[in-house]
Amino acid sequence: EAAVTQSPRNKVAVTGGKVTLSCNQTNNHNNMYWYRQDTGHGLRLIHYSYGAGSTEKGDIPDGYKASRPSQENFSLILELATPSQTSVYFCASGDARGANERLFFGHGTKLSVL
Amino acid sequence: AQSVTQPDARVTVSEGASLQLRCKYSSSVTPYLFWYVQYPRQGLQLLLKYYSGDPVVQGVNGFEAEFSKSNSSFHLRKASVHWSDSAVYFCAVSMRGSALGRLHFGAGTQLIVIP
Numbered sequence: 001e002a003a004v005t006q007s008p009r010n011k012v013a014v015t016g017g018k019v020t021l022s023c024n025q026t027n028n029h030n031n032m033y034w035y036r037q038d039t040g041h042g043l044r045l046i047h048y049s050y051g052a053g054s055t056e057k058g059d060i061p062d063g064y065k066a067s068r069p070s071q072e073n074f075s076l077i078l079e080l081a082t083p084s085q086t087s088v089y090f091c092a093s094g095d096a097r098g099a100n101e102r103l104f105f106g107h108g109t110k111l112s113v114l
Numbered sequence: 115a116q117s118v119t120q121p122d123a124r125v126t127v128s129e130g131a132s133l134q135l136r137c138k139y140s141s142s143v144t145p146y147l148f149w150y151v152q153y154p155r156q157g158l159q160l161l162l163k164y165y166s167g168d169p170v171v172q173g174v175n176g177f178e179a180e181f182s183k184s185n186s187s188f189h190l191r192k193a194s195v196h197w198s199d200s201a202v203y204f205c206a207v208s209m210r211g212s213a214l215g216r217l218h219f220g221a222g223t224q225l226i227v228i229p
Contacts, residue, residue, distance in 0.1 A: 004157070035219075042118075042204055042219035043158075058216070090157055101208070103217065105157030 003027065006091050006106035013113050019078040021109050023091030031094040031101065032074040034058070034066060036087040037108070043090060049074055081113045116141045118205050120220035128228050129197050135190040135223045137205030145207035147188040148217065149179055152202045161203075164188060175199070200227045 004025045013019045025032065030051045035043040045058030047066035055066040063085060065077040078085055089109045094101040117140045127133055139145060146165055150158040162173025169181040179190045188205060202224050206217040 033216075040123075040221050042120075042221045043217075044219070045216060048216070092157075102160055102163070103158075105159070107155065107157050 004091055004093050004104050004106040006089075006109050008109060009107065011109060011111045013078075013081045013111065015082060015113060017081050019081050019085075019111065019113075021076040021078075021089055021091075021111070023074045023076075023106060024072050025074075025091075025093040025104070026072065027093060027095075027104070028071060029093035029095055029104070030071075032068065033092045033094070033103065034064075034074070034076045035090045035092065036060070037090060038087050046076065046089075083113045085111065086113045087111060116145060116207050116209060116218045118207055118218055118220035120203075120205055120223050122223050123221065124224045124226065126226045126228060127195055130194050133190075133192045133195045133199075133225070135203050135205075135225065137188045137190065137220060139186050139188065139205075139207050141186075141207065141209070143209070144183060145209050147179075147181060148206040148208070149173065149177070149188075149190050150204045150206060150219075152204065152222075154201070158204060161190070195225075195227050197227045197229050200225055 007022045033048045034046045037043050044060050046064050049055050049068040052071050067075045091106045092103040094103045119138045148163045149161040151161050152158045164171045164181045172178050202222045204222045205220040
């Protein structure tokens with residue numbers, strides 16, 4: 001079974017601070033994704049990546065940056081955190097078979113911005 | 115643009131009862147359709163998916179879903195629920211022809227199974 005590991009599991013940050021959420025996958029998947037989950041909205045796509053060195057904007061990229069330094073690692077960066085970014089963040093990887101791709105999710109990171 | 119609607123935010127059923135969780139999508143073409151489940155303090159896991167062919171697809175743990183093109187729906191069913199089925203269920207779609215699986219999720223339905 002595909003393994004996606006996120007760190008940290010919980011994070012409390014101050015408004016204006018920098019936050020980095022990390023994700024590691026050991027399945028050699030090309031595609032990786034960052035979603036946020038908010039009540040009433042389901043999961044919304046922030047950034048994604050086709051492979052090492054690539055990052056693409058998703059549906060709600062404002063206020064976030066992403067970095068894919070290697071096949072295994074994909075980070076989400078909040079340069080200036082705001083309370084509206086309080087949410088649960090999920091990383092996922094996919095087996096790159098087109099639109100019918102199956103995604104494998106991490107356990108999530110709960111971020112609170114005070 | 116695609117959208118997914120799960121009209122029931124919460125569903126409560128008794129153990130052993132049957133279950134239907136509703137999902138409707140809006141899309142100009144039939145998308146790929148998925149149901150994912152999220153157990154407490156875990157990430158999402160794939161339950162089942164529909165690409166084409168038989169409109170009834172079987173998933174894990176006795177779940178099945180039926181695609182209806184005329185109704186733009188993909189409802190999830192189970193004949194007899196167990197307390198361990200308590201979780202949040204998400205319906206999702208992705209567009210055929212796209213280069214990768216960008217999923218559009220519904221808001222989710224929380225299922226509560228009463229022992």
